[in-house]
Amino acid sequence: MKVYLLRRLWQSLVVLLGVSFVVFFILHLTGDPAAVLLPPEATAEDLREFRERMGFNDPFIVQYGRFLKGALRGDFGESIRHGEPAFDLVIERMPATFELSGAALALALCIAIPAGIVSAVRRNSALDYVSTTVALLGQSMPTFWLGIMLILLFSVQWNLLPSSGRGTWPHLILPAVTLGLFTTARIARLTRSGMLEVLNQDYIRTARAKGVNDPPVVWKHALKNAAIPIVTIVGIELGTLLGGSVITETIFAWPGVGRLSVQAIANRDYPVVQAAVFLLSTTFVIVNLLVDLVYTYLDPRIRLR
């Protein structure tokens, strides 16, 4: 158990080191970070001076070392547009993104898991067909189109819900539904197939043969075993949600990290982009480490390794 946890911790650190390198490397993709950071109308003299000042003439590894040292202290440089530290700008907007992703995930779990269980237990019933069809559509629907259609119906046509901004509960509904639908579809399909697999196992048949009634079989015997892949996918889906927030936040003018990043890329404000990518990735790594802890609780085989 201890060995397992230490190994997972070590792996996460290695992953974060890799992430930091990629984030650092984004600026160096074209070979000239000064040209990426300065506006296109900058003169050759400006470029030379800027390169000197930022240390872009140093060896690559020295530059990376400096970046890593800064990143560890939360220093990604100053935002070119806002003049504030890029790290602070991103951190300020983190709660909004967490609120949106959290709401989307909660919505997904509340709908998908019951839907998946009912689908599996009442296989080939009308409910199963409806739920699998909706899940299939949800998985095929582009987020941004769904968002626009929801705005068209609920904000423009019926004037029921606000189409942009953050603050009250109604503001959260449309963005959370938009962001959560794909994840809902994924988890519903996975729950259904996981439950079907478990329900066909011998121990379920044994339990039924012993005369255990249906609800306890489903809840105690089947769901506990089907839960393991669901927990894994929840960790991975959080990555989808954090990434998807980029688009959803843009559509609904949600003041989170995703929208900040899209604006920063349009403004060539790369310190902010770097800080945003790094912090969102770090969040993902930490959450998945926590998911693995839950895992050891659910599946004692891992605990005993």
Add this chain to the structure above:
Amino acid sequence: MSTPAVARPLTLGREASPARREWLAFLRRLTRRRTALFGLVVVALVVVAALAAPWLVVFDPIQQDLDGRLKPPGTRSDTGSVHLLGTDHLGRDLLARIVFGARPALLVGVAAVAISGVLGMLVGLLAGYFGGKMDDLLMRLADIQLAFPFILLAIAVIGVLGPSLQTIIVVIGVSSWVVYARVVRGTVLTLREREFVQAALALGGRDGRVILRHILPNAFTPWLVVATLDMARVIVIESALSFLGLGVQPPSPTWGGMLADGRVYISTAWWLATFPGLAILVTVLGINLFGDGLRDTLDPRLKV
């Protein structure tokens, strides 16, 4: 007396070799699934639309007509032809643009999947076959790749490099290999223990030859299922990038770009955002249905 039985296999042998017979049986099983067949038909229609676009549409997709802006579906144009799906904010025919928009979507889909598929296959084969340090290293790389919010990393990189068709293909292709690698690795791990592989190794087969002759052909099926389903994801990502203005640049029609235009006119011209989105939805749904059918036919236990 009937004809001698010996004569029959000789003539049949040419008509239906075992490989061909297996292939036919597979096709029959696949097309027996109605949803898979439906998906296949949808995908075929989209491919035909993309290839034959110039002959299919009445209007030029980039020809502007500022007098005929934002006309609702069914409006007759000056030339007498009908704008079946209406016109956009520059008076361009929406249907023509949607048909032509299938081109970048499919092109990016196929090309990016080819890149990530080959890359992932390679990583999966190496990690699964050699194991040990190699496996550790490659799987950590996969973890690093997975840690990034995909769209954000893609738009950051495209923002630096500048948007173009090639950039999009390469960026999506290079950053989507993990699914393939994981599935292929898993398959290789079990194949490696099988008797025919052990036998090939015992007979002195070299690693490269064993991988190419014995492992690769058997790892191909799960790979194909992943590739099909991943194509759907890539098409959504391509349209998302175009939506954010980081895809193929205007005036070339892209589904995502049309949606971005439509979003601006959402309160006055609903058709502008609705139809391009439906095009994406139908295409992606078709691919997903076909991919699901392929998985259920080839390898029902595959988790993708």
